[in-house]
Amino acid sequence: MKKSLLITGLIFTLFIGTFTQAQNEIPKDSISINARIADLIKDKDQNISDEKEALKYTVEAINKKLDEKEITLEKAAELKETAAVRTALNIKYYEQYAALEAEYIRKNGRYSHEGGAMLEIGTKQFIRYRNRNKDREYQEYQNTHSGLTIGFAYNFMNGNALDINDFSYPNNNYFSLGFQWKTRLDKHNLFRLTYGIEYQSHGTELNGNRFISQGDQAQITDIGFNVEKAKFRQDQLVFPLHIEIGGSKRKEYEDGRVRFQEYDQWKVGIGGFAGFNMSSRLKLKYEVDGREIKETRVNNFDNEVLVYGLDAYVGFDSWSLFGRMNLNTVFKSNSVDAQYVAFGIRFQ
Secondary structure: OHHHHHHHHHHHHHHHHHHHHHHHOOOOOOOOHHHHHHHHHHHHHHHHHHHHHHHHHHHHHHHHHHHOOOOOHHHHHHHHHHHHHHHHHHHHHHHHHHHHHHHHHHHHOOOOOOOOEEEEOOOOOOOEEEEOOOOOOOOOOOOEEEEEEEEEEEEEEEEOOEOHHHEOOOOOEEEEEEEEEEEEOOOOOOEEEEEEEEEEEEEEEEOOOEEEOOOOOOOEEEOOOOOOEEEEEEEEEEEEEEEEEEOOEEEEOOOOOEEEEOOOOEEEEEEEEEEEEEEEEEEEEEEEOOEEEEEEEEOOOOEOOEEEEEEEEEEEOOEEEEEEEEOOOOEOOOOOOOEEEEEEEEEO
16 A cells, blocks of 8 residues: 555656646747846845855854853854855855856757756755746745754643553653644734644553553553553654744845744744544563563554644744644543643754
């Protein structure tokens, strides 16, 4: 099943790429060579502007460390020189690239990569997806941007007969890894909509040699012997959605671009998530006649497939403290009344 989905996805990606390529092929005479070169110069000027802006922030950060006596004057001078050299090299690269590309346009009437998507590797963004004809870097506004999210938290099950004290503090954990989009909702970038896709893993271990039994009626019961570890884990795929409120700094560039920078700004968000459970497993570790035994029991835990709940966070810059609570019960039979609760830190 997984293999067929992967093959289907690859075929679909290739089809879309080929279709885009065919749609974007432009005859040499349809758009003037001068217009293409003008676009190229704008692109170059914007990249150089970004490099200078990045150097400015770097120097400010170095000065701040110097003022707070975290570094010496000599070290500050060294760091500034390194940053300036790096910026100069990057600007030289953009200028050389623009000159070579302009020459190619004059000879061929088009960009060397015209009509399709491309991946760029740069200093500010490690990998960036671009479509030369549509997604211009120098658009006046960029309403949506995206990035990875990663979260770590303490996790436990809450219910009528369960609370946080029933679980092992060192061995209960939550982990998430996802991809998030953030869209500006107003002209001042005060309100934002965040949405994405996320893998999350809940790990729980009960105190007192207890565990969750398999079968149609899940039960919390004594395992009957001493165990070093009896940890229940569920892996889930969810789709979070939040309304975020936070500050930002409006930056207007000389070329007309407007950007909202959320660095060093507070934010708060509230929303929820929905998805499905992919797997459930119980890991046991114990000794029999002096031999260490490790055992894993997979699925058949009468668990709910659909998962959903609430999520809220407050943060600063790229990190936030969050709390997440499932509204669905973990098990179908309701013989164990349990909902996941997690609280921790998330980096965006």
